[in-house]
Amino acid sequence: xxxxxxxxxxxxxxxxxxxxxxxxxxxxxxxxxxxxxxxxxxxxxxxxxxxxxxxxxxxxxxxxxxxxxxxxxxxxxxxxxxxxxxxxxxxxxxxxxxxxxxxxxxxxxxxxxxxxxxxxxxxxxxxxxxxxxxxxxxxxxxxxxxxxxxxxxxxxxxxxxxxxxxxxxxxxxxxxxxxxxxxxxxxxxxxxxxxxxxxxxxxxxxxxxxxxxxxxxxxxxxxxxxxxxxxxxxxxxxxxxxxxxxxxxxxxxxxxxxxxxxxxxxxxxxxxxxxxxxxxxxxxxxxxxxxxxxxxxxxxxxxxxxxxxxxxxxxxxxxxxxxxxxxxxxxxxxxxxxxxxxxxxxxxxxxxxxxxxxxxxxxxxxxxxxxxxxxxxxxxxxxxxxxxxxxxx
Numbered sequence: 001x002x003x004x005x006x007x008x009x010x011x012x013x014x015x016x017x018x019x020x021x022x023x024x025x026x027x028x029x030x031x032x033x034x035x036x037x038x039x040x041x042x043x044x045x046x047x048x049x050x051x052x053x054x055x056x057x058x059x060x061x062x063x064x065x066x067x068x069x070x071x072x073x074x075x076x077x078x079x080x081x082x083x084x085x086x087x088x089x090x091x092x093x094x095x096x097x098x099x100x101x102x103x104x105x106x107x108x109x110x111x112x113x114x115x116x117x118x119x120x121x122x123x124x125x126x127x128x129x130x131x132x133x134x135x136x137x138x139x140x141x142x143x144x145x146x147x148x149x150x151x152x153x154x155x156x157x158x159x160x161x162x163x164x165x166x167x168x169x170x171x172x173x174x175x176x177x178x179x180x181x182x183x184x185x186x187x188x189x190x191x192x193x194x195x196x197x198x199x200x201x202x203x204x205x206x207x208x209x210x211x212x213x214x215x216x217x218x219x220x221x222x223x224x225x226x227x228x229x230x231x232x233x234x235x236x237x238x239x240x241x242x243x244x245x246x247x248x249x250x251x252x253x254x255x256x257x258x259x260x261x262x263x264x265x266x267x268x269x270x271x272x273x274x275x276x277x278x279x280x281x282x283x284x285x286x287x288x289x290x291x292x293x294x295x296x297x298x299x300x301x302x303x304x305x306x307x308x309x310x311x312x313x314x315x316x317x318x319x320x321x322x323x324x325x326x327x328x329x330x331x332x333x334x335x336x337x338x339x340x341x342x343x344x345x346x347x348x349x350x351x352x353x354x355x356x357x358x359x360x361x362x363x364x365x366x367x368x369x370x371x372x373x374x375x376x377x378x379x380x381x382x383x384x385x386x387x388x389x390x391x392x393x
Contacts, residue, residue: 009078009081009082009113009351011026011078011351011352011354011355011358012026012354012355012358015355015358015359015362016362016366018358018362018365019365019372019375020372021372021373021375021376022358022361022362022365022372022375022376022379024376025375025376025377025379025380025383026354026357026358026379027115028379028380028383028384029115029116029117029118029142029384030114030115030116030117030335030350030353030383030384031116031117031118031120031335031383031384031387031388031393032114032116032118032119032120032335032336032337032339032346032349032350033120033281033305033334033335033336033387033390033391034120034122034147034186034246034281034283034305034307034334034336034337034338035119035120035121035122035336035337035338035339035340035346035349036121036122036125036130036338036339036340036341037121037123037130037131037132037133037136037340038103038107038111038130038131038136038139038339038340038341038342038343038346039051039103039107039129039130039131039341039342039343040103040104040129040130040131040135041102041103041104041106041107042099042102042103043098043099043103043342045091045095046059046060048095048098048342049065049066049067050066051340051341051342052066052069052071052072052075052342052344052345053066054251054252054253054308054312055251055252055253055254056253056254065091067091069312069314070312070313070314070315070316070317071311071312071314071348072091073314073315074311074314074315074348074352075094075344075348076088076089076090076091076094078347078348078351078352079094079110079344079347079348080094082109082110082113082347083097083098083101083106083109084097085097104139106343107131107139107343108139108140109343110343110344110346110347111136111139111140111141111142111343111346111347112139112140112141113347114140114337114346114347114349114350114351115350115354116140116142116346116350117142117143117384118142118143118144118145118384118387118393119136119137119140119142119143119144119145120145120146120147120183120184120387120391121133121136121144121145121146121147122147122149122186122246123146123147123148123149124147124148124149124151124152124186124188125149125340129341130340130341133146139343140346145182145183145391145393146181146182146183147182147183147184147185147186147246148175148178148182148184148185148186148243149185149186149187149188150185150186150187150231150234150235150237150238150245151187151188151189151192151225151231151234153171153174153175153234154167154171154223154225154230154234155222155223155224155225156174157170157171157174158211158214158215158223158225159222159223162211164207164208164209164211164212164215165208167207167208167211168204168207168208168233168237169204171233171234171237172237172240172241175237175238175241175243176241179241179242179243182243183244183391183392183393184243184244184245184246184279184281184391185238185243185244185245185246186245186246186247186248186283187231187234187235187238187245187246187247187248188248189228189231189232189235189247190247190248190249190250190252190256190260190261191248191252191253191255191256192224192225192226192231193226193227193228193231194257194260194261194265195260195261195262195263195265195266196260196265197228197231197232198228198229198232199232199235199266199268199269199272200232201232201233201236201272201274202229202232202233202236206229207229207230207233209229210227210229210230210233211230213227214227214230235269236274236275238278239274239275239277239278240274242277242278243278244278244279244280244281244390244391245278245279245280245281246281246282246283247263247266247280247281247282247283248261248283248284249261249263249282249283249284249285249288249292249304250262250263250284250285250286250287250288250289250309251284251286251287251308251309251312252284252308261288262288262291263282263285263288263291263292263295263304264288264291264294264295266280266282266295267295270295270299270302275301276299276300276301277301278301279301279303279390279391280299280301280302280303281302281303281304281305281334281390282295282296282302282303282304282305283304283305283307283308283336283338284305284306284307284308284309284336284338285304285305285306285309285324286306286308286309286312286313286320289304289306289309289320289323289324290323290326290327292304292324292328293323293324293326293327293328294327294328296328296329296332296333297327297328297329297332302332303332303333303334303386303390304324304328304332304333304334305324305333305334305335305336306320306321306324307335307336307337307338307349307353308336308338310337310349310352310353310356311337311338311339311345311348311349311352314352317352317353317356318355318356318359318360320356321353321356321357321360322356322360325360330378330381330382331381331386332386333381333382333386334382334386334387334390335350335353335382335383335384335387336349337349337350337353353383357379357382361375361378361379362375
């Protein structure tokens with residue numbers, strides 16, 4: 001097989017036979033509405049294992065390996081064949097094959113096998129170890145759009161020496177300047193101060209005071225926006241600019257207090273009329289997928305996904321997907337992978353989502369609760385159509 005050619009996998013292996021209408025829907029390309037770029041390489045074992053451990057930034061302890069996890073097992077099962085290895089190959093042979101091919105070839109294979117037509121990339125977490133957007137588009141043979149991280153924008157302003165008095169106008173001007181280049185924004189307030197903050201739109205004088213305090217604390221170090229006032233200001237500025245706003249919700253690394261990122265804590269923000277004029281997108285949501293489903297039902301502009309959880313729960317992700325389908329209107333759910341680093345995650349996000357949806361919807365079709373035509377229509381909605389509407393793509 002020529003280098004770089006897409007490997008195709010059957011995500012429905014071992015499942016009961018699916019009706020043709022459902023298979024046809026699953027064969028259509030996805031829109032990954034929240035994703036990051038991939039490694040440029042090379043990637044050693046320690047780096048790889050750290051990249052498949054969402055919650056910890058420490059080296060993996062000697063007594064364990066992240067390959068002994070739901071995600072690790074999914075990599076060995078579904079990614080090994082893309083590297084011309086048998087399914088369930090041991091980690092040593094898997095990593096050796098990966099290293100032998102090189103990161104560019106590995107990324108090309110996995111990204112093209114994912115079956116994604118359009119990627120909406122959060123560029124706020126970056127560095128020299130990952131590829132840029134044009135390279136990612138070339139490797140994946142898909143189109144790429146940018147999501148602007150609000151906290152990163154504020155940190156850049158402070159790094160460039162903006163004065164406290166000029167911060168609010170500078171932030172709004174920077175948003176306006178980027179508005180025609182991005183399709184949405186993202187807030188990581190979950191990591192910085194949690195959702196239990198005052199979500200009223202702060203006045204410019206409050207913003208200036210918060211920036212002055214932030215500058216004093218930062219000194220000559222790299223700025224890290226943790227002020228609730230500035231986090232709220234960034235969200236309201238994005239809303240005023242008419243841009244969709246994503247929120248990291250739920251499961252993440254240990255910088256995050258899980259009890260403070262329940263999406264129900266966003267109700268004071270979501271009830272504001274101005275906020276209801278733009279799409280609000282709740283990302284990942286585990287273990288709060290049922291609460292996110294409630295919010296998606298209660299507010300016309302609220303959407304959600306369970307993307308990160310699908311990868312990290314592996315074979316068990318079917319239950320997460322089923323819970324997401326319980327209450328929320330199907331027009332309010334989106335597909336995402338939240339993949340970052342190893343391109344295995346970009347492939348697994350799509351494969352495990354297709355496989356989990358097939359198990360859930362296929363069972364409902366077999367029992368007669370759903371028609372095959374309706375199941376196929378819902379797959380198309382969640383897989384691509386809803387994202388195109390929410391972001392006005």
